[in-house]
Amino acid sequence: MPPPPASRSRKAQLIDRTATALFRARGFAATSMRELATELGLEAGSLYSHIKSKEEILHRVCFGLAEEFFAGFGAATADAAAPLAAQLRQAIEAHVRVLTRDSAASAVFLHEWRHLSEPARTEFLALRDRYEAGFRELIRRGIAAGELHAPDAAFAALTLLASLNWLPAWYRPEGKLTPNEIAHRLAEQLMRGLAAGAA
Amino acid sequence: MPPPPASRSRKAQLIDRTATALFRARGFAATSMRELATELGLEAGSLYSHIKSKEEILHRVCFGLAEEFFAGFGAATADAAAPLAAQLRQAIEAHVRVLTRDSAASAVFLHEWRHLSEPARTEFLALRDRYEAGFRELIRRGIAAGELHAPDAAFAALTLLASLNWLPAWYRPEGKLTPNEIAHRLAEQLMRGLAAGAA
DNA sequence: TCTCATTGCTAACACTCGTTAGCAGGCCTA
DNA sequence: TAGGCCTGCTAACGAGTGTTAGCAATGAGA
Missing domain, CATH: 1.10.10.60 (Homeodomain-like)
Known part of the structure; x- marks a missing residue:
């Protein structure tokens, strides 16, 4: 059986x-x-x-991946007592891990959601906004706590996610960097740009 | 007349x-x-x-914008004697100015080129690679000269362009930031991440 | 052995697609 | 006034679209 x-x-x-x-x-x-x-x-x-239909497939891919992103973010920020910079780093790495685990679905999630018809499209955008707001809040609080530095939290969140979301465009599973190495490097470089106390 | x-x-x-x-x-x-x-x-x-055809329009948009990007990059790096960090900053601002001057065309340039049929598609990708290589080289030489810092020039170029290219997704001409302000802020934040002598 | 759900096929429906042919009216130039 | 280009129209072409109905073969459970 x-x-x-x-x-x-x-x-x-x-x-x-x-x-x-x-x-x-x-x-x-x-x-x-x-x-x-x-x-x-x-x-x-x-x-x-x-x-049931062609669009049903797209719907499943988009909302399925949204769930994965939220799960990763939730795990990364579960320990509310942890330093905000550490939470942000974990959230970045979680995001990258989802992107690399299924880069095809990620690319669809990022670019093909426009072909969802209403009301799914609006629903999807609300989810995406909520996810971005999570990062924005993390950065905002990190700045307030003196752990991070940036002239504008919203701006920083936007460019941060932009850097990450370009990944499915160039990531190749058979490349020489493992997903974990990529996650680590990306986090390293992006956290550098947000580090407090730079010139 | x-x-x-x-x-x-x-x-x-x-x-x-x-x-x-x-x-x-x-x-x-x-x-x-x-x-x-x-x-x-x-x-x-x-x-x-x-x-002549639907695809002809797409062709014109994609290759026309490629020309604009190259022109901006050329102007930014015209003074070969200038510090590499300054050249990079100018190239970033030039890139952003093209993106904001016509964000619709930019979005098409970035996402719809896949619908070009051969051989235009291959031609386009070659152009895009050449443009990215320009940034990569600038960063590579900047690191070699001690003006910039990053663990991997190719990686840094990729994330840098990724941050910029997300702009058409959120830029609104009627927003409160002018294109020049956006260009300046983006350059500021991204150069921070590449500044030499950070922790 | 008799169901019955599963899986896949063929054929077709009702559109929509990009594109072309042929024609009509307006406007500039000779 | 005549000729010719420019612009736009209507009608249609052949191909391709997502999807459905109806049927045949299969294999498992009663």
Whole structure:
């Protein structure tokens, strides 16, 4: 007896993963269901035994990844007594780990959410805003506590996340840096820019 | 008698600008010629009195902006005798000025080039690589000269451009910061992260 | 052995896509 | 006044879109 099946069947998960790779490579709108089916060795109509619609896949990818980002941030800031700079560093590394664990899904999360139709699109943007606000608050409090330095917390949060979110554009799993090394280096360099007491 | 017309007619330029805004908002693949025509108060077929194809517009936007970026970088590094940190700062500000002068075209340049068909796509990527290499070299030489500090020049160039290129995602022309103020702040913050002699 | 759900197929529907052909009216120039 | 370009229209082309209906084969559980 196999282990109790995940909430979604193996096949459905495979469809999601393959679709994600295509969405990343060609974009959501430019990816056809027939292309996706061919990639899976199926006919287009057969996909609909497993999924409800094309957009449903995009929805699952975008909101699934949002959940992962929030989980990482939550873990990084769980110890509210820790120094804010340390919490921020952990949050950065957690963010990078999600990005590297599934860079295709991350790229879709970052660029293809525009093709969600309402109300999912608005919902998604609210989630994203909330996540960014988490970083902004961390930096703001870090500055107030004298642990960090930046002329504008919102500005700093924006450029920080920007640096991180470019990662799926160049990250290659087979590259010579491991995800952990990348996370560490990125955190190191970005924390340097925010360190208190620089010239 | 009006001044000698630009190489492209006023109308053709208007089509390009309107198309760019749509490409940015909906993506190239999801923007239809009929939508574009409606936006201009025309019928779809009428567009073809002014343009050759949908992709031709994308081509013009992508390569036109590439030219602007190179021009800015060239001007910023024209004085080879200037300190490398100063050259880098100027290059950053030039980059930001191009991004803010036409943020719609910039967004298209950054995200929609994938829909160029070969050989334009490969050509475009070569240009982009060459531009990134310019920044990389500037940073590399700055480190060698002791003016800058970073564990890895390529890494630093990547995150630097990433921070800048996120700008079209949040920049609003009617915001309270002027393009020059944004350029200055961004340069300030990013140069801080690369300053020599930090802890 | 008889269900019954699963999985996939074929064929088709109702559009939408980018693009072209052919034509009409307006305007400048000769 | 005649000719010709410029601009825009309508209508249509062939191809491709996401999705659905209906059916066949399979394999597991009663």
